[in-house]
Amino acid sequence: MSENNSNENNDLLNALNSIDTVNVGDVVKGEVLAVDDDKQVIVGIEGTGVEGVVPQKELAAKPVDDIKDVVKVGDKLDLVVISKIGNDKEGGSYLLSVRRLEARKIWDDIQKEYEAGKTITAPVTQVVKGGLVVDAGVRGFVPASMASDHFVEDLNQFKGETLEFKIVEIEPSENRLILSHRAILETQKAAKREEIMATIKAGDVVEGTVARLTNFGAFVDLGGVDGLVHVSEIAYERVEKPSDVLKTGDKVKVKVLSVDPEKDRISLSIKQTLPEPWDGIEDKAPEGAVLEGTVKRLTSFGAFVEVFPGVEGLVHISQIAHEHIATPNDVLKTGQKVQVKVLEVHPEAHRLALSIKALQEKPASSEAAPAPKTDSKPAQTQTSSDDDDDAGFITLGDIIGDQLKNNDSDSND
Template identity: 40%
Template structure:
């Protein structure tokens, strides 16, 4: 063999060695980044710059069994994976994106505990003493006391809801993660409260929600802060209980009547005071007109009836029937609707006299009329 041939063979061997040295060495358990070269019916092929052909089984691509490979990766994408197994004899390497994603999620969750990061997940089930939230495939247990729901609430209603939470405890060895939804909602509520108190002023309007009810009014949430609407401010009509006009959970447009930032109290109104009920009445009715009214209160001397919302008139006991009666409730009952004739209007005192009898007996003696509109 000539020296020239030997030299050429030596160069070829040297080139092959250099080429082999240029390939990455793949070791099981390591991370490796490659380029997607093909997507076949069973796997995703990846060029990782090694001698071995590398691929990812579809089952190792995502923890979502319904996910389609083409929705996760495309040819030409750079992808970071975890080396599951290397077979040098047959010249291939098995990779897993799913396992690397899981490792990253655990790392992110541990970091979230340190940095108190807010994470998002979906409630997957109600568990003994709480609920389970899936955060990127990791099960996070949220105790009932940290669910953000009232004590005794039906937690199964939260299943499939998206929630935000803070991770409070992580035990990676036992694969146990505990979180709190309440920590996030409480913080958001505090921020909203500060926002309300920083910008509140008399007359300001809010779109609120009825939070709770009492016999004397309702409490309305106006964005993390509850204000009180007294029963007298709920309606121009005379009502006995707030339940006549609203219920818990109802939206309610309100405005600020007054507030005490020090005591953290807010008085709210609903009635539109730009509307004058008396003027509405005067524009609509005159003495001699017939009106359909609602009985709102029975007294010993007669009955008060709502003519228009916010304006009541008195039907004196002598004007309730075409016969003598002992008491108004012998003929009338509260909330009953009756037709009456308007017999007198005192504009100065804003008082109205009404009569049912006038419609029953056309000729009513003037002496039967009450001398004064009583209260």
Template identity: 40%
Template structure:
């Protein structure tokens, strides 16, 4: 150090020196101001280090630098209380400390570097190319300087078709089970990779609220088992549309068992890979699925088609049939060619039937159906089957004041006017016949275009009636079996 050295701190502005004269130190700072130890070290033995330990020399130099900075700072401003340990080490230009790397073996060095390649971690899913297929497993190239091994035990967890389809040269997803076993091998799993792919797909579907259709493969007391790829998903009974909540015990189990094999519309509502939970909801998907099915069906269905459906409900005016997402209506007049009082006389809820599509209104979403149009229109064959003066048998279906309706066959009814019931016209036809009576009648008029057949009871002779009754019942019928004959017999009040 030389006397008269002007030690200046950087000025804060052009007038800083005038405002703070104390910051300029003109007093001489001599070697006496520096601790003797430092001087001694600086002027110490200059004999070259026989061991050539450069690092040791650098450490000693650093200590000397720290002490010198402290001494100079105290000389400039004695109020400063500096801890040498708090002062960062002085780095000399051009000298950089090497990174601390400790490679115990060449193998670890190679594994660490892998020639700049990113190393896989447990749980990673990689795409690899099969380079060998053997009974012990697969050898797979995943782009590293070492191949991965898929053990045979992992392959045995795959279905037979998937195993048989794996060939040399195929690119397949593999899951990293272990980055290195005791022999340094990279252990992979095809089965886990496929499952992880399914987990990822399930997560994406849940986030997008996508609709999915799954097939029920099992059940337990709590709900249904539905596979999703290679993951076993679960559908709680509480998330089933139409499932009675109050069912318990065997009744509940039996109801769930009936759903095995069914395909249901579902949405994924929970994905937890750590706990391996995949939860579905039928309720969340139901209304969206119904609307999709309805739109699809309305676009596809055509008049004149025959569709299969299930009777979903009955009303006084007709029956509703579920065609697979949308309901169509069979009006009561389209249930049968014969008169139907109420749809329940022909159908019941749950019946599986074929129906004829009468009309489709896509704007309103209404579909008209028919049951009777699936069989030939009975009246179209009436001219060939019935003619005047023919004897026919029929069952009384209705009795009115003006006459009696008689069913001749499915969809064909004739009318006995009360004037044709007996030679003496009865005032009240029901005094002569009742609903359900089986009668022998003569055809007196056929009008297929008007769907009318005129019948007569009084024009059937007693002999014809007796022969018919005997052949029908297997015994000789008395003459009194003829209602017309009974009606023609005078009462005691009419005897002269």
């Protein structure tokens, strides 16, 4: 062998030995040598002397319609080696990807966000069984239970929305990214709750939204914290069930009765934001006025009749009928609609004296019979009549008599 041939062989061996080895997973730089009609790009891998192929679907994270819109001959690309095609070193070729390299960088960024406790913002692209698919540069999944802080029947309302998420779990090697929007909402509510509890005080009048109803009251959302309106504070008139007068979603004005930060409790009232029922009662129910009312309560001395919401007047037993009745229950029942005449109005005392019999024709047979003569001195007793000043009000004797009657009844039992 000549000296020249020996030198050429040595140069070739040296050149081959200087070529970098290409391994699966390596990040390499490639120059576009050709754009094939088969929707792939041929690149030369720098420093290796070998070529690689980039399929159209591996050119970008987003789908590519026309490969020539993305690359041209001479472009330099950062690529990741997916697999080896062929066996011999000199003529071998490699399958390369831009998309997967971009995804790797995205995973690295998301990993850093996760470790720093930061959140990410991304659009919801799909609704699938069990949750939402999110495009965070890589595919993220939101379980249905983590989509909101309350039960959502139809997850389609989130499709197309860009939301903030907390990273719950990340595993790049398995392409697993679990996200939660619920955690974001709960954090926001907690911050808002703390702000409201620190600023709201008894006596404030604010607006809220009825969040839920129970048998004992209504919970009103004040913008991040719920307060309770007890059933007795919904209206001046008696309310049996909150659902009779309110529904979820109603906007209501409420007065703050008390705030207890330690128990995280706010007591509210709707009725105290409403006009007081007795305001202007002398104009709404002047003496002599005829009103329609509802019998609310029956006692031994009369019937309480509601003539306006929250306004009750007393029909004394002597004002129920012209004929004698033993108890109001003989002719009236709770819930009955009746016509009443206003006898007296005392706004300051919140009292109305009413009469039912004043609107009825007096029977001829009810004329008073002459009192029989007696030698004994007549007892000094007070009787009720249409002209009695106190006929429409409760007297001390009424109350004591009622109590004694109850006591006698109890002792007989």
